[in-house]
Amino acid sequence: MLSNNIYTLRRQRGLSQEQLAEALDVSRQAISKWENGAAVPELDKLQAIAAFFGVTLDELTGDATAPKTAPAPPQRTLKIGIVLCLLGAVGLLVLGALIVLSPEVAGQLNASSAITLNGSGLAMLLCAAVAVLGLVLVLRNK
16 A cells, blocks of 8 residues: 555656655665565655655555545546537437428438338437437546
8 A cells, every 4th residue: 555655646746766766865766666565665764755745644654544535537538428418419409300300301211221120210229329328428427
């Protein structure tokens, strides 16, 4: 747990092992060993690490009972989910408008389908599936 915490704190601040080593007055190899779990820092170095990162020793060693901050949801997945929701909804609206305003288009869609579900029903199902997939991606990031 300690090794992961040192690694995570260092990476969150965008530091290299060399930069952290310089700040703590140790070698880069010492940082590497601490992060790999091959060695454990002495108490004075643990205190220096905690002070450097602005955390308590309990948080650094993983014994803290304080709630951790949740990681920010991936923005790319959220955006893809929103786009898929909108795409599915727009597809359903366009398909519905075509069926109502131009019944011959619905007839052509139905005739073009090789599946027993008629073409317009298949198109609606596809649009609904895209919308649901987008909704799942959006809700998963909440």
